Amino acid sequence: MINKSEKIRALKFLLFSISAGIVQTVVFALLNDVIKIPVYWVCYLTALVASVVWNFTFNRKFTFRSASNVPVAMLKVALFYVVFTPLSTWGGAALEGAGWPEYLVLALSMILNFVTEFIYQRFFVFADSIDSAVKDKEDVQA
Numbered sequence: 001m002i003n004k005s006e007k008i009r010a011l012k013f014l015l016f017s018i019s020a021g022i023v024q025t026v027v028f029a030l031l032n033d034v035i036k037i038p039v040y041w042v043c044y045l046t047a048l049v050a051s052v053v054w055n056f057t058f059n060r061k062f063t064f065r066s067a068s069n070v071p072v073a074m075l076k077v078a079l080f081y082v083v084f085t086p087l088s089t090w091g092g093a094a095l096e097g098a099g100w101p102e103y104l105v106l107a108l109s110m111i112l113n114f115v116t117e118f119i120y121q122r123f124f125v126f127a128d129s130i131d132s133a134v135k136d137k138e139d140v141q142a
Helices: 004-034 040-063 070-097 102-125 137-141
Strands: none
Touching (some): 040 102, 070 102
16 A cells, blocks of 8 residues: 555656646747747657756655755656657657647657656655655655
């Protein structure tokens, strides 16, 4: 059974991921619909980078409450995106090229990103440093 603090951690990750999804969607929309960059992957990749920086910053501080070395943690996240980014960019461009709606492709990529990144960050990036930034042990229970 999952304890209360892990449920809260998962909920925080979900909420910050939703906010990162909003960042990604807004950046994508600005590039795709306002600036009208005609290449899907350029819009997607730029929006993804903005979303990743946003999501990492808030999840490190508030979800995982990690005091670990930020450059090392960011390098670990970058390694995730070394794999995820080309696969999702290529796959997204292929689906969009096959006639799938751009925003459906974006939504599917974001859902896949959410699920895989939570598992990766929880059990690899912050596994040994979760709640290390918490000063009061009672905060860990909340």
